Amino acid sequence: MTRYEIGIVETRNVIKTLLDTYSYDFRDFALTSFKRRLEDVIMKNGLRDSEGLIGRLLNNKDFFEHFLKDITPETTEMFRDPSLWRSLREEIIPAIVKSSSKLKIWVAAFDSGEEIYSLCILLKEMDLLDKFEVFASTISDEVTKKIKSGRLDIKQLEVNEANYERSNGTKRYTDYHTTANSSGTIIIDTSLVDNVKFVKQDTLFSNAPSGMRLVLFRNQLIYFNQLLQDKTLNAVHGSMVPGGYLALGAKETLENTNSSNKFTVVNDAEKIYKKKVG
Amino acid sequence: MYKALIIGGSAGSFQVITRILSSLPANFPLPVLLSLHRLKHVRSGFVEALSIKSAIPVVEPFDKDQIKPGKAYLAPANYHMFIELGNKIALSTEPPVNHSRPSIDLSFVTAAQVYREKLIGIILSGANKDGAYGLKKVSDYGGVTIVQDPMECQVKTMTESALKITKVDHVMKTDQIIRFLQNIKQ
Numbered sequence: 001m002t003r004y005e006i007g008i009v010e011t012r013n014v015i016k017t018l019l020d021t022y023s024y025d026f027r028d029f030a031l032t033s034f035k036r037r038l039e040d041v042i043m044k045n046g047l048r049d050s051e052g053l054i055g056r057l058l059n060n061k062d063f064f065e066h067f068l069k070d071i072t073p074e075t076t077e078m079f080r081d082p083s084l085w086r087s088l089r090e091e092i093i094p095a096i097v098k099s100s101s102k103l104k105i106w107v108a109a110f111d112s113g114e115e116i117y118s119l120c121i122l123l124k125e126m127d128l129l130d131k132f133e134v135f136a137s138t139i140s141d142e143v144t145k146k147i148k149s150g151r152l153d154i155k156q157l158e159v160n161e162a163n164y165e166r167s168n169g170t171k172r173y174t175d176y177h178t179t180a181n182s183s184g185t186i187i188i189d190t191s192l193v194d195n196v197k198f199v200k201q202d203t204l205f206s207n208a209p210s211g212m213r214l215v216l217f218r219n220q221l222i223y224f225n226q227l228l229q230d231k232t233l234n235a236v237h238g239s240m241v242p243g244g245y246l247a248l249g250a251k252e253t254l255e256n257t258n259s260s261n262k263f264t265v266v267n268d269a270e271k272i273y274k275k276k277v278g
Numbered sequence: 279m280y281k282a283l284i285i286g287g288s289a290g291s292f293q294v295i296t297r298i299l300s301s302l303p304a305n306f307p308l309p310v311l312l313s314l315h316r317l318k319h320v321r322s323g324f325v326e327a328l329s330i331k332s333a334i335p336v337v338e339p340f341d342k343d344q345i346k347p348g349k350a351y352l353a354p355a356n357y358h359m360f361i362e363l364g365n366k367i368a369l370s371t372e373p374p375v376n377h378s379r380p381s382i383d384l385s386f387v388t389a390a391q392v393y394r395e396k397l398i399g400i401i402l403s404g405a406n407k408d409g410a411y412g413l414k415k416v417s418d419y420g421g422v423t424i425v426q427d428p429m430e431c432q433v434k435t436m437t438e439s440a441l442k443i444t445k446v447d448h449v450m451k452t453d454q455i456i457r458f459l460q461n462i463k464q
Contacts, residue, residue: 030360033360073371075371163319222341222370229342249341249369250354252340253340
């Protein structure tokens with residue numbers, strides 16, 4: 001019943017190890033959720049405490065890659081917020097296609113695959129999958145491997161199916177995946193992501209791709225404090241062309257950041273913004 | 279002497295919560311954090327319904343909103359709601375806990391860590407054991423714990439689970455909860 005808990009000082013010690021050993025900077029992650037995920041990693045790996053975790057992290061690059069995968073929250077749903085996907089399908093993407101021939105989209109979030117597959121299904125149904133260049137951030141090769149394997153947890157099947165239908169998908173969700181195998185896994189059609197360019201990124205989203213017409217940056221800022229929110233939004237802003245669209249999570253807002261004057265609101269309910277010109 | 283009030287329950291406690299919110303003085307001295315089970319795909323309507331009769335403003339916070347006294351914060355659909363150091367709301371899309379997102383346990387545990395003995399935690403009627411562990415943490419950190427009298431609840435799972443693992447300070451009917459809250463002075 002009692003859950004293992006670590007303190008703030010121990011959390012900071014782990015963060016220091018990650019910075020000193022691997023130059024990955026987690027200092028400006030939102031403390032409460034980061035601390036909680038550290039506790040999960042410690043329990044999952046059968047470690048005794050934060051010292052045990054630090055011991056494993058030191059001089060063990062493979063464990064570090066696993067750690068990056070585990071410390072990054074999973075997306076958990078396909079087509080999360082179906083109304084956002086309807087808006088992309090009916091308004092935003094048609095507007096982009098109309099105005100430009102250079103079509104670039106960036107999934108700028110440490111996604112566990114659901115966001116990328118949702119986007120590629122949408123583009124395929126709009127007959128645009130081969131016309132867009134899709135970039136996806138990834139924090140760890142382990143995550144990229146998992147996404148390319150197309151393995152999804154059966155537990156989420158009902159939610160994903162309902163979301164897909166509410167997003168006004170034009171086919172059936174089952175057209176995109178196999179039936180469950182004995183271990184409760186379904187495999188989604190991996191050819192959907194054949195042309196996705198995975199870009200390995202650190203926590204600051206440095207080396208962002210450029211020329212983006214649309215950036216999906218949903219439910220990522222919630223894991224950062226305000227300093228890192230400002231820094232990563234700068235990177236996202238710099239990656240976009242003027243007039244490009246930015247989608248945040250339904251309960252994220254630019255109003256609490258210093259990027260608010262660089263964008264105009266396109267759809268307030270879905271938190272879709274447009275980069276100002278100049 | 280208190281810094282915050284946190285209430286957990288399911289959508290079935292809607293009427294009790296409405297009664298509590300409508301009975302608070304307009305200058306209630308604490309923030310009210312509401313972690314309630316609700317339909318995950320219905321984003322709008324709930325906060326509007328709670329607002330109609332409430333004596334204090336009820337909002338669905340955005341991430342990193344500052345928590346202020348005299349205002350109620352309803353955990354948004356399909357997000358966990360944490361209380362972050364610096365007296366801020368932090369939202370999360372991490373996997374459901376006890377099949378619930380928002381999870382009452384997570385809101386209560388993080389509130390207990392921030393407000394410690396200056397927190398009042400109330401568990402109302404609900405259909406699963408979510409909230410029991412959270413209320414225990416409120417108690418462990420020295421906060422005041424209240425459970426709605428299960429006799430008054432249509433669904434008793436949540437209240438009885440909470441009573442099973444924590445020696446709570448008060449088991450109260452809705453009227454008593456209201457009187458208790460009306461007597462809080464800063």
